[in-house]
Amino acid sequence: MIYCDLCGRIIPNFWVVEAERLVFCDPDCEKLYNDYWVPSQDREA
Amino acid sequence: METIDTVTLSVINNALINICREMGTAMMRTSYSPIFNEGLDFSCVIFNRRGDMIGQAEFCPTMLGSAQYAVNWTIEELGLESFEPGDVVVHNDPYRGQCHMPEHMVLKPVFFEGQIWGFVANIAHVGEIGGMAPGSFAADATEVYQEGLRLPPVKVISRGEYVKDVWKIILSNHRTPKTSWGDLHAMIGSLSIAETRLLGMLERYGGLFLTAASDRLLDYSERWMREEIREIPNGEYHASDCMEDDGVTDQPVWIRLKLVVRDDEVIADWTQSDPQARGPVNATFVVTAAASYSGLLHLTSNDIPRNSGCYRPIRVVTKPGSVVNVRHPGPSVGGNTETHPHIQNVVVAALSQAIPERAAAAEGASGCNFLFAGVHPDTGEYYTNYHIDGSGWGATGFHDGNSAMCPENGNCRNTPVEVLENKFPWRTLEYRLRSDSGGPGRFRGGLGSSRILRVLAPEITVSALMDRTKTHAWGLFGGGKGGRGGIFVKKKGDTQFRTFSEAFGTVSDSKFTRVLLNEGDEVMIHSPGGGGYGPPAERSPEAIERDLRQGWISPDGARELYGYDP
Numbered sequence: 001m002i003y004c005d006l007c008g009r010i011i012p013n014f015w016v017v018e019a020e021r022l023v024f025c026d027p028d029c030e031k032l033y034n035d036y037w038v039p040s041q042d043r044e045a
Numbered sequence: 046m047e048t049i050d051t052v053t054l055s056v057i058n059n060a061l062i063n064i065c066r067e068m069g070t071a072m073m074r075t076s077y078s079p080i081f082n083e084g085l086d087f088s089c090v091i092f093n094r095r096g097d098m099i100g101q102a103e104f105c106p107t108m109l110g111s112a113q114y115a116v117n118w119t120i121e122e123l124g125l126e127s128f129e130p131g132d133v134v135v136h137n138d139p140y141r142g143q144c145h146m147p148e149h150m151v152l153k154p155v156f157f158e159g160q161i162w163g164f165v166a167n168i169a170h171v172g173e174i175g176g177m178a179p180g181s182f183a184a185d186a187t188e189v190y191q192e193g194l195r196l197p198p199v200k201v202i203s204r205g206e207y208v209k210d211v212w213k214i215i216l217s218n219h220r221t222p223k224t225s226w227g228d229l230h231a232m233i234g235s236l237s238i239a240e241t242r243l244l245g246m247l248e249r250y251g252g253l254f255l256t257a258a259s260d261r262l263l264d265y266s267e268r269w270m271r272e273e274i275r276e277i278p279n280g281e282y283h284a285s286d287c288m289e290d291d292g293v294t295d296q297p298v299w300i301r302l303k304l305v306v307r308d309d310e311v312i313a314d315w316t317q318s319d320p321q322a323r324g325p326v327n328a329t330f331v332v333t334a335a336a337s338y339s340g341l342l343h344l345t346s347n348d349i350p351r352n353s354g355c356y357r358p359i360r361v362v363t364k365p366g367s368v369v370n371v372r373h374p375g376p377s378v379g380g381n382t383e384t385h386p387h388i389q390n391v392v393v394a395a396l397s398q399a400i401p402e403r404a405a406a407a408e409g410a411s412g413c414n415f416l417f418a419g420v421h422p423d424t425g426e427y428y429t430n431y432h433i434d435g436s437g438w439g440a441t442g443f444h445d446g447n448s449a450m451c452p453e454n455g456n457c458r459n460t461p462v463e464v465l466e467n468k469f470p471w472r473t474l475e476y477r478l479r480s481d482s483g484g485p486g487r488f489r490g491g492l493g494s495s496r497i498l499r500v501l502a503p504e505i506t507v508s509a510l511m512d513r514t515k516t517h518a519w520g521l522f523g524g525g526k527g528g529r530g531g532i533f534v535k536k537k538g539d540t541q542f543r544t545f546s547e548a549f550g551t552v553s554d555s556k557f558t559r560v561l562l563n564e565g566d567e568v569m570i571h572s573p574g575g576g577g578y579g580p581p582a583e584r585s586p587e588a589i590e591r592d593l594r595q596g597w598i599s600p601d602g603a604r605e606l607y608g609y610d611p
Contacts, residue, residue, distance in 0.1 A: 007361055012118045032360055
């Protein structure tokens with residue numbers, strides 16, 4: 001089972017972005033990861 | 046691209062809806078189980094070849110919101126090239142996009158002019174699929190393998206012919222194979238009706254035109270939802286709720302939401318929720334997604350066409366291994382019936398901070414799942430049944446909550462007393478609304494129900510999975526909380542009802558499996574009430590008097606909850 005690094009869904013083909021390797025459902029999840037998830041984690045840190 | 050006028054678009058949208066409704070009617074009239082022919086615990090849908098849902102009707106929101114994941118998974122795992130005319134695929138794997146194990150999807154490709162145009166599907170709660178508890182609702186399961194037979198997408202019909210080996214495996218693992226046979230055929234029959242009707246539309250409009258029209262409907266629905274979201278003030282809204290226990294331990298499990306409204310999209314971030322529970326209150330990712338969609342759909346226009354387009358602006362973020370995204374091999378059967386309405390209530394609670402005039406107080410949020418099995422004394426045949434009771438819904442800023450209705454995730458009906466008694470060895474001694482169980486408020490929460498059943502057979506094995514028996518549905522803006530639910534037992538010869546923990550030593554009062562009852566024993570099911578909206582002091586005297594006349598509040602309740610002297 002491969003999980004999307006943004007939404008957490010199990011991916012049935014996946015979108016990979018590469019020492020860091022991130023896996024997403026599709027480019028939409030990568031986009032939300034970059035413009036929502038990363039900034040929100042930075043703010044909390 | 047060919048121009049499609051709005052009238053034609055509307056006609057096509059309504060035709061797709063009506064195909065789904067006709068599927069539902071066929072399913073209701075031909076299925077064997079009361080959960081289908083009375084409860085309507087199923088959903089009929091139409092997809093294009095890309096896996097976008099383009100047609101649905103007034104079925105179960107949890108299935109409708111998750112259907113696209115199950116269908117997409119099936120298409121991706123099997124590949125479009127593997128489908129042939131006359132095929133039917135079945136699939137119930139919660140780790141492949143399904144809600145929980147009992148939910149079985151049957152999927153059929155629709156071929157037009159030699160190629161797949163789309164798919165028709167029926168998702169239904171098959172009442173017995175094996176596993177550790179009769180009725181396949183194991184409230185104390187600790188892994189998915191205890192919850193029944195798990196099916197990846199496999200063909201049960203290939204090119205119009207039974208795949209008998211697969212049927213043998215399925216029916217050998219169900220306790221009531223004859224019933225499963227009938228119910229699965231009712232599901233498959235509904236697909237044939239949908240295929241016939243869809244081919245009629247394709248003959249009339251042509252494949253390219255119907256594809257273009259359904260694409261237009263998807264985009265239209267997305268645009269409309271985005272416009273609705275634009276009317277909600279941008280911001281971060283937080284809310285939380287808990288499952289009171291997980292059936293295996295007696296500790297609460299918390300669901301926490303940060304809901305971000307950002308111009309024309311909503312991000313439902315559930316990543317602060319508790320780690321997944323040992324017991325089966327975990328939601329799969331698709332249940333959490335469906336509950337997030339459903340919460341938004343409750344607070345936006347009823348007229349937005351219900352298809353995959355309206356889900357696009359709603360993004361869901363979860364952490365695998367949490368109560369809102371169970372990781373293999375965790376159990377999840379209660380996540381679909383109990384945790385889903387809690388998740389949806391949390392979405393509404395978060396948005397009540399932004400759009401209070403549209404929000405509702407919390408609902409009872411329990412399907413009051415009650416399972417029983419045994420040998421019928423009249424026929425000598427083994428039976429099982431999955432029974433649900435409605436709870437009170439939350440009040441809104443403009444009306445009282447609905448009473449004793451299936452939680453909003455299910456949209457199912459109750460089973461009439463006459464049907465229950467005709468099919469199974471129970472005597473119904475009481476079935477009524479519970480006075481004072483609706484949360485007080487300017488608008489009152491819906492009432493829960495009380496049902497007392499007496500065992501008429503030498504023995505019956507019972508299981509239950511409920512929630513809100515220790516917690517309450519919350520009120521909004523000064524409204525009071527709803528009454529708690531509960532399930533109790535009175536052994537023959539006893540004078541009082543006790544909890545199952547007191548009588549049988551179960552870990553949880555509300556979640557247990559395989560308790561043996563004997564003739565003359567009685568079970569009492571109290572479903573929880575919904576929360577009130579607005580200060581009780583602002584309720585009109587006319588409404589209080591009506592509630593008193595109907596018995597919906599007691600004279601003591603009027604005095605204590607409303608300060609009203611009858």
